[in-house]
Amino acid sequence: MKTLPRADVAIVGGGWAGLLMAKELGARTGLSVVVLERGAPRKTADYFEGMDELDYAIRLRMMQDASKETVTFRHTSKDRALPVRQFASFLPGTGVGGAGEHWTGITPRFLPDCFEILTRTVERYGAGRLPENHSMQDWGITYAELEPFYTRAEKLLGISGKTGLDPFEGPHSAEYPTPPQRTGYFPSLFRDAARSLGYHPSPVPSANLSQAYRNPDGIVRPACTYCGFCERFGCMVGAKAQPTNMLLPVIARHKSVTVRTGANVRRVLYKDGKATGVSYVDANGEEVVQPADLVVLASWTLNNTRLLLLSKIGEAYDARSGTGHLGRNFTHQATFRGVVLFFDRPLNRFMGSGACGVAIRDLDGDSFDHGPLNFIRGAYIGAYSRGHPPIGSFGVVPPSVKATWGSEWKKAAMDAFDCAANLGISGEHLAYRTNYLDLDPTYRDSHGDPLLRMTMDWNDNERNMIGFVSAKMAQVGREMGAREVVAAALPRRYDVNTYRSTHLQGGTIMGVNPGNSVVNPWLQHWRMSNLFVLGASTFPQNPSGNPTLTILAQTLRTADAIVDRYLKHPGLLA
Amino acid sequence: MRRRHFLTFSATAVGGLLVFTLDRQPLRVHAQSDRKIRVPLRFFDEREALLVSAAVARIFPSDATGPGAMEGGVVIYIDRQLAGPYGRDRYRYTQPPFEEGIPEQGYQGKATPREVYREGLVLLGQDFDRLTPAAQDARLRNMETTYFFRLLRQHTIEGMFCDPMHGGNADMIGWQLIGYPGPQMSWSDHIDQHYGKPFRPKPRSLNEVVGHQVKPGEEAE
Numbered sequence: 001m002k003t004l005p006r007a008d009v010a011i012v013g014g015g016w017a018g019l020l021m022a023k024e025l026g027a028r029t030g031l032s033v034v035v036l037e038r039g040a041p042r043k044t045a046d047y048f049e050g051m052d053e054l055d056y057a058i059r060l061r062m063m064q065d066a067s068k069e070t071v072t073f074r075h076t077s078k079d080r081a082l083p084v085r086q087f088a089s090f091l092p093g094t095g096v097g098g099a100g101e102h103w104t105g106i107t108p109r110f111l112p113d114c115f116e117i118l119t120r121t122v123e124r125y126g127a128g129r130l131p132e133n134h135s136m137q138d139w140g141i142t143y144a145e146l147e148p149f150y151t152r153a154e155k156l157l158g159i160s161g162k163t164g165l166d167p168f169e170g171p172h173s174a175e176y177p178t179p180p181q182r183t184g185y186f187p188s189l190f191r192d193a194a195r196s197l198g199y200h201p202s203p204v205p206s207a208n209l210s211q212a213y214r215n216p217d218g219i220v221r222p223a224c225t226y227c228g229f230c231e232r233f234g235c236m237v238g239a240k241a242q243p244t245n246m247l248l249p250v251i252a253r254h255k256s257v258t259v260r261t262g263a264n265v266r267r268v269l270y271k272d273g274k275a276t277g278v279s280y281v282d283a284n285g286e287e288v289v290q291p292a293d294l295v296v297l298a299s300w301t302l303n304n305t306r307l308l309l310l311s312k313i314g315e316a317y318d319a320r321s322g323t324g325h326l327g328r329n330f331t332h333q334a335t336f337r338g339v340v341l342f343f344d345r346p347l348n349r350f351m352g353s354g355a356c357g358v359a360i361r362d363l364d365g366d367s368f369d370h371g372p373l374n375f376i377r378g379a380y381i382g383a384y385s386r387g388h389p390p391i392g393s394f395g396v397v398p399p400s401v402k403a404t405w406g407s408e409w410k411k412a413a414m415d416a417f418d419c420a421a422n423l424g425i426s427g428e429h430l431a432y433r434t435n436y437l438d439l440d441p442t443y444r445d446s447h448g449d450p451l452l453r454m455t456m457d458w459n460d461n462e463r464n465m466i467g468f469v470s471a472k473m474a475q476v477g478r479e480m481g482a483r484e485v486v487a488a489a490l491p492r493r494y495d496v497n498t499y500r501s502t503h504l505q506g507g508t509i510m511g512v513n514p515g516n517s518v519v520n521p522w523l524q525h526w527r528m529s530n531l532f533v534l535g536a537s538t539f540p541q542n543p544s545g546n547p548t549l550t551i552l553a554q555t556l557r558t559a560d561a562i563v564d565r566y567l568k569h570p571g572l573l574a
Numbered sequence: 575m576r577r578r579h580f581l582t583f584s585a586t587a588v589g590g591l592l593v594f595t596l597d598r599q600p601l602r603v604h605a606q607s608d609r610k611i612r613v614p615l616r617f618f619d620e621r622e623a624l625l626v627s628a629a630v631a632r633i634f635p636s637d638a639t640g641p642g643a644m645e646g647g648v649v650i651y652i653d654r655q656l657a658g659p660y661g662r663d664r665y666r667y668t669q670p671p672f673e674e675g676i677p678e679q680g681y682q683g684k685a686t687p688r689e690v691y692r693e694g695l696v697l698l699g700q701d702f703d704r705l706t707p708a709a710q711d712a713r714l715r716n717m718e719t720t721y722f723f724r725l726l727r728q729h730t731i732e733g734m735f736c737d738p739m740h741g742g743n744a745d746m747i748g749w750q751l752i753g754y755p756g757p758q759m760s761w762s763d764h765i766d767q768h769y770g771k772p773f774r775p776k777p778r779s780l781n782e783v784v785g786h787q788v789k790p791g792e793e794a795e
Contacts (some may be wrong), residue, residue, distance in 0.1 A: 051757030052780055054736040055791040059660060070667040073679055082675040082682055085667045182766040225760035236759075346772045350754055351761035385765065390735035390754045404718075405633040405727055406711065414639060417752040418772075443669060495678035 001279075001287040007034040010278050010292035012265045012307065014039075015098020016548060017534035017555045018298030019247040019259070023217075024559035026254035029567065033257040034290060036280055038264035039064075039095030044245050047234035053389040057232040062102045064092040069445040071302060073496050075457040076434060077319050083443050083451065089495065090332065090502045091232070092300060096261060097243035099300070099502055100548070101234045104354025105207035105241065107159050107549040108380060109150050111365040112143035112170040114428075114543035120366060121376055129376060131461045135329055135431045137540045140512040140521040141557075143170045149553035149560075154205075156552070157241040158213035158221065161205035168200070168361040181210045181224065184385025186347045186421050187358040191383075193479035199360045204382055205549075206355035207241040217250045228387020230354030240354070263288070266449060268295055268311040268531065275531045281447060294562075297508075297533045298555075304537040305437050305507030306452040314518055314527060317436050319455070325518050327437040329506035330454065331542040334379075334427030334462045336500075338488035339470050341477040342398055346418045349393075352385030357424070359383075363469050364544050365428070375464035379427040380545040381473060388418070396420050398484055423473050426501065427466050427490075431541040432459055437507045457494045466490040503547050505539035522561045522573045523554060529572045532558060580612040581623045581649065613650055616657030617688065623649050625695055628703035630730045632710050640751050648733030651742030652691075655729065658792030661688045683721060694722025737780045739790045746777040757783050 009025060011018045014037030022035050055061045064070075064087065072081035093099030113120045116138045121130065130136065151174050154161075161176035163169065180203030183191065191201040208224040215221075224239040238245040251257050262283030269276045269289065277291035297304045308314055308326055315324035359382035361367055370376050395404075395413050403409040440453040470487040477485040491498075511517025514526035523538055525531040534555050536547045561573055615623055627649040636642035643649075655661055663686040672684045685693065697717055702710060717723045733742030735749065737756070743749060749756055756777040764773060780788055 049780070049784055049788045051783065052737050052739075052788070052790075054732060054740055058732065059665070059791050061791060065665060066667045067663070067665050075678070080673070080675075082673055082679045083667050083669070084680055085682065086665070086680065088680065184765055185769045188766075188769065223762070225762050226765040227757070227759060227761060229757065345770045346753070348764075348768055348773045351765045356765070388754070390749065390752060391732050394731050394735055394752065405714075405730075407635050407637045407639070410634055410637070410642070411639045414752055417754075442671065493678050496680045497678070 001289065003289040003291065006277075006291040006293070007032045008292065009033045009294045009296065010290050011035045011296040011298055012278060013037065013098065013297070013299030013303070014096045014243070014259055014261070015093060015298065015300065016100040016243055017551055018296070019097070019243045019251065020552060020555045021296055021298060021534060021559055022257050022259070023247045023250050024556065024563070026251055026257040028563050030256060034292070035257070035259045036263040036265050036278065036290065037096055037259060037261050039261065041261050042096045042101060042234070042244050044234070044236065044238045044242075047236040050233055050236065051227070051229045053391050057389055058391055060087065060091060060232070062093065062095065062232065062234065063087060064094040070451060072440040072443050072451050072453045074453070074455055075493060077455055081440055081453045081455070084496045088497050089500050090504055091499070092302065092502065096248070096259065100243045102232050103548060104231045104386065104546070106355040106546040107154070107157065107205045107207050108359070108545040109170060110143070110543045110545060110550055111168060111361065111367070113366050115139040115142050115146070117541065117543075124366065125370060125376065129370070131376070131430060131432070131459060133433045133459070135433045137431070137511060137516055139540055140510055140517070146550070146553050146557065147171065147173060149556045150549065152556050153549055153552040156215050156217070157207045157246065158209050158215055159205050159207060159549070160210035162203055165202035166200050166361055168364065168367045176205065178210050178213050181206045181208060181353060181356045182226075183358065184348070184352050184356055186349065186385055187356070187383040189383070189480040190423070190476065191358040193476050194358075194360050197476060197479055199362045199476070201358045201360050204355050204357040204359045204384070206353065208235070208353040208355055209239050215246065219246050219249060221245060224353050226351050226353055226356065228350050228352050230386060264447075265299070265307065266310065266447060268297070268307055268313060270311070270313065270528060273528060275528055294530050294532070297531070298535055300535055301504040301507055301537040302437070302452055304533055304535060306439075308508060308518070309439050309452070310449055313525070313531070316438055319433060319436055322433060325509065325516070327507055329431035329509045329540050330435050330437045330456060331429040331431055331505045331539075332456065332494075333501045333503035333542045333544070334429045334458070334466060334490065335503070336425040336427055336466050336470070336490055337422040338486070338490070339423045339425065339473045339477060340396060340420055340486045341422070341480060341482035342416060342420045342484040343481065344419065344483050347421055349385060349388035349418055349421060352387050354386050355384075356386060357382045357384035363472060373468065375461045375468065377428040377430065377461070378465060378544065379425045379469045381426070381469065382424045383421070384424055390417070393417065399486055423477065425466065425469055425473065426544050426546070427462060427469065428544040429542040430459075430461055431506060458490060458492070463490050463492070503536065503542065505536040505542045505547065508533045508537040509540045510538040511540065520573065523558045524573055530570065532562070534558065579615040579619045579623070581615055581620055581627070582610050582612050615653050617653050617661065618656075622695055623653060624703045625698055625700075626652060628710065629698060629714065629726060630733070632707065632714055633727055633730045634734055641747050643730050643734060645744065646734045646748050647742050647744035648730050651733030651736060651740055652729045654741045654792045656688050656691060659794055660792065662686050681721065687725060690722050690725055694720065694726065697722065739779065739781055739788060740792065746779060749777040756780070759783065
């Protein structure tokens, strides 16, 4: 084991949150910053050869290597957890830029009421309407407090969008930096039909630029070419905002910041209630200690939680007694692709970008009255032209076709290939006492550390909400001119086989006091003031839409708190 | 070293399209010519390749709607995948204990894709390629719930629609069947055009687009 010279700051994880923090600290302080990323280096030029569905979207070349580390999964604490032997329902990223390299670029702000979900729900409907076993709570910050940071994040990424079309959106202090992306055929049908039925469609805010853009750091990115290779792919022209094309070049200007790859952090080290650094295994398998005065965890929802559990920092959540906070309020966006529309004309779906689409928020959050309904909250609903990779897409057939192979199936699947499309329903997933993360007693990673264990299932609120929203979307589908509309139900049980989204939240949640959370509203650990935790692991529950913009806004807010206040007076921020 | 095996096609049998030569160059062969094409195998022996080829041809048949898995070279694709890191489960979590789970917990088997195929081929039967299509279908129907069949079906779709550099989708016939143009640099001039009308650009492969040979994942260590 070797011990390296002390750094002022050690950041675990070189994705969006970690590299954004590194950039802010590099640009605004003279602190020595080391970013420890367990994956490989990356650059935009790598992606030129990357337009290959098989290696990237099916074999998951850019994702975490499950052979070395995965998670285990069970539905309830009474069941036996087994390893997720290959990732499918969510896809953890790895390598420099993390999942920020192969994301879609969908960047809505969360609805204002989601930050005060518990208070607002009880105010409007009474505590009797809260689902059984829920563990929902307010975030400890409000939309108004986060708004300036949303604006800053949008300017950094050059988000393409348009405000003022969606009556449910929170106030924006500035228009989006670039106009919306152009609209493909399928989302244009959705826009027109939704509008005629009284909904309020607006262009999906996109991190894939509608036009060339120079951000406040002087980073210039070109316009998106709608090649259709965003989700699970890196952008070969750099039009999609990615940590490697937006943050790394700025970080490179500051000699005080080092990004060290192949560094797999296994423990946060501490003494007398203060973090003293981290220990990691380097690419040669050697144990290395990196001492640091300030430690920032930015290694994604699952790994942030796991590192604190392995390091024994904070009290692990015990589902039986309800004590402890570390690991609780684990949520996975209830994304649902079960509303499938079959048209009698081609949609040319191979063109597009990950966020090239139109969405409505009329059935999201508390935008509509839930009084007579059997659920609370809702879904962010959109229609997209995002490319149509054929391996993953082929095989959709109308329900009348029962065959799954052979000539009848082949003909039906060929006919449907470019004439069928699904609506994207991103349902809110509430927090429950029964859904949580802890360490698995049996299965281990390649270093011998216990795997993280997910205990997770759907509850009636998600099933009822998806059922309601799907029926509404079936009406929209018919208005769009589909000759056949299929609206399935959310599967009764959570499964790890079907891709939903990589939007996992919770485990190290934020809150207003140490009695209900792991970190404070500045994302600072309640019990260890020189330890900060970034990312969606701090979200008390999932608020429907895609989380990246909110992660970036919160990271900027924490960076300000560290630079402007913590460094001057180290200690717990009030 | 294993003995080298080749899969031999007659050009007429593959519908006058193409297969791959030793150096992975796609070669177009016209139906009029009667030459034999020998494709080197990396995992299967010739007998196994013929069985797999016959089975995938029933899953995605050559029929009135166009060519199928035989012409697409799906068996070549599967052979290369099984020979490569995927075939030996390089990327799957394979730590014990292996326990039987519920379907929602995903595949928990110990067998690698290579082992699944070797066991599956026994189930398929040595005579499979000599059965009538109806008898082949009946035998496949009996296997529909096996993990082998699930893989075979999935690999058939992969082999029909992957980039040709992986050995399948020969001559991009899979993409032509469904009007998919492959990877191309820009649709900026088209994204908001052609509403409701088919827009069917000529497909291009990744190697054509980037201008050099890209190393496919199955050839990684």
